[in-house]
Amino acid sequence: MTEHNQSQAHGPSEVELHFKHVNEVETANFKMPETATLLAAWDQAYLKMDIARGEKDTLQTAGGHPKAMASYLGFTLSALKDQKIVEAYNFEIVGPTGGA
Numbered sequence: 524m525t526e527h528n529q530s531q532a533h534g535p536s537e538v539e540l541h542f543k544h545v546n547e548v549e550t551a552n553f554k555m556p557e558t559a560t561l562l563a564a565w566d567q568a569y570l571k572m573d574i575a576r577g578e579k580d581t582l583q584t585a586g587g588h589p590k591a592m593a594s595y596l597g598f599t600l601s602a603l604k605d606q607k608i609v610e611a612y613n614f615e616i617v618g619p620t621g622g623a
Contacts, residue, residue: 537556
């Protein structure tokens with residue numbers, strides 16, 4: 524039996540997630556079941572970083588061409604990949620920036 528099959532026998536496979544809070548310069552790397560929603564993963568990222576969610580915080584993909592993820596918070600992590608919404612589980616949390 525392969526490792527993948529063993530994990531399915533004991534529940535859903537887990538995926539590695541990477542979150543960065545841009546304003547707080549904090550990061551969190553952790554695993555979650557692929558059946559978890561993006562919202563649950565986002566909540567877990569705040570717990571791992573020990574940061575309270577800001578009222579105006581937004582979630583986006585990390586990288587050169589960030590994609591807003593607000594419309595996908597109810598999607599499972601596996602659906603995000605299967606539907607090619609994300610290429611990798613790398614996300615950024617962005618809060619409001621200061622201004623004049």
